[in-house]
Amino acid sequence: MASSSSFLLVALLALASWQAMASDPSPLQDFCVADNSSHVLVNGFVCKDPKEVTAEDFFLAAKLDMPRDTKMSKVGSIVTLLNVMRIPSLNTLGISLARIDYAPLGENPPHTHPRATEILTVLEGTLYVGFVTSNPENKLFWKVLNKGDVFVFPQGLIHFQFNPNPYKPAVAIAGLSSQNPGAITIANAVFGSKPPISDDVLAKAFQVEKKTVDWLQAQFWADNHN
Template identity: 55%
Template sequence: MKLFAIPFVCALAISSSFACDPSPLQDICVAIAEPKNAEPNLTVANDFLYQGLNIPGDTSNKLGSKVTLVIINKLPGLNTLGISLAHIDFAPNGLNPPDAHPRGTEFLIVIEGELYVGFVLSNQLGNRLITKVLKPGDVFVFPIGTIHFQLNVGKTNAVAFAGLSSQNPGVITIANAVFGAKPPINPNVLTKAFQVDKKVIDYLQSRFLSLS
């Protein structure tokens, strides 16, 4: 069995490598409000510029973190290039909660502080948790679609930058999606899924629906 395991995994990796943004058919394709004006010769440097990622985000919230995401709505020159980025600020004990990007792999670079990070492999791979404590200069990768998180375990503020392999990777914050869905998911579904009393589900739904 071991002889066939590696080729099988490699085959999966190769086939999934095509599940990303399509390759562009031109040098640039700046996202603009009026497609009829999409003339490459009319683009300017500001179409490819975003300023302000050096400004600390407001972490005075219940999670103690702030994600500043830069996608094509903020940087129109990213259109068709298959990438985007984010700046993440963490207060001490701040958390970027478990989430997933359905359309992009993410790599994280720690600039300041210490972060406990991790992602969970699929059911097929036993839901194994992959974790690491990162320090300034460390880089960690979260594979596309996996549930992942970052927690500031240091005594000071932490700062990280992230790059994503999609111009619009999407984000699904797990707790918000499950307990804050609109309209709410039927509690009978969640009590059976989480194997808890309905009072627990009612409480969690009330908490997350009140945040939205």
């Protein structure tokens, strides 16, 4: 019995340790502004010498109060992501921000953030949003959000937002729990990969004819990130 208890304790400690490492690491100093001139490759970015850090490293004139032009987007949305690549001081801080503009009937199509949970609030308009749980349940959790409403998308799960209004645009702001959350848009990744995935593979996966896969792969899978 003692041996079993010891094994269980070790297993729980190992799991807790793994979970602690499964998100952005905690900072060990006041800040670690990314040094974009460094050619050293690490998991994140090398720190700039603190003596060279200025207030500009913590600032970006992003003009998030200004609407984005969604007319050129095939899906009718533009995501303006402010991550560590745009604000170097986000390095090691485990957070980023995005503004999403939606045209009438526009959507931010099904996608995942492999490194971040997302919390989204609607600033203007209405959004139909949801996420799908992992196999085997694949359960859809969804809501219709109005101005001021908030919704959470758990890390790594497929989620989406859609503006159901055919006449008015919508705007949302999202916070993400990583300095570099990443985004994998499902349709782009599956049908727009370079080189393309074999149509034999995709035809079997989606249970459709290969000509349907070929047609989908021939489309222009544009990125809606600004």
